Amino acid sequence: MAGVGIRRISAEDTVPLRHSVLWPNHPVSYVLLPEDDSGFHYGAFFPDATTPVAVISVFVDPLPQSSDSSPSPKIKCARFRKFACDPEHQGKGIGTALLQHAFDAAVREMSCEAIWCDARMSAAGWYERRGMRKFGDVFFKGDIKYVKMKREFVTTEP
Known part of the structure; x- marks a missing residue:
């Protein structure tokens, strides 16, 4: 992770890596999100x-309803999407640092009390080791199995 910096970038700057890592067998349009213009995008x-x-x-996005979706849906939540790390640089702490940056930004810049995502089941253990937990039912996007995951932030009152 030494020598890697994290900074805010444009939605357009995320597209090549999103596409090549997450959905390389789909057209580039598959990784574009209608809400990209309203999001906070970061790159390492x-x-x-x-x-x-x-x-x-x-993105600021309410927690989806689920039988075990506490915290209360009334709290402000963030959702991260299209998280991708170049396979040549995986396992070096870069993704962990970027995810932590997203957690921090959700609290500091977006005033959120929790964050969630749709995680590929193949990555669920990785997210759990970083403080997230599964909720809701398993579902599919195409032939890839997913589960919703969340992390609540502890806030301290002054």
């Missing part, structure tokens, strides 16, 4: 690089 960069090695997009 090596020094002097112009393209990110990891990207994540964060």
Whole structure:
């Protein structure tokens, strides 16, 4: 992770990595989100690089209803989507740092009390090791199995 910086980027700057990592066998349009213009997008960069090695997009989005969807749906929640790390750089702490940055941004910049995502089942254990937990039923996007995951933020009163 040494030498990698994280900064806010445009939605357009996330697209190449989103596409190549998450859905390479689909057209680029498959990774575009209608809400991209309202999101907060972040990239992890090596020094002097112009393209990110990891990207994540964060949106204010209510927690979906589920039989076990506490916290209360009345609290303000963020949702991250299209989180991708170049496979050459996975396992080096870059994705963990970028995810933590998204958590921090959800609290600081978006005033959210929880964050959630649709996680590929193949990555669910990775998210659990970073403080998230599964909720709701397993579902599919195409032939890929997903589960919803969330993390609540502890806020301290002054």
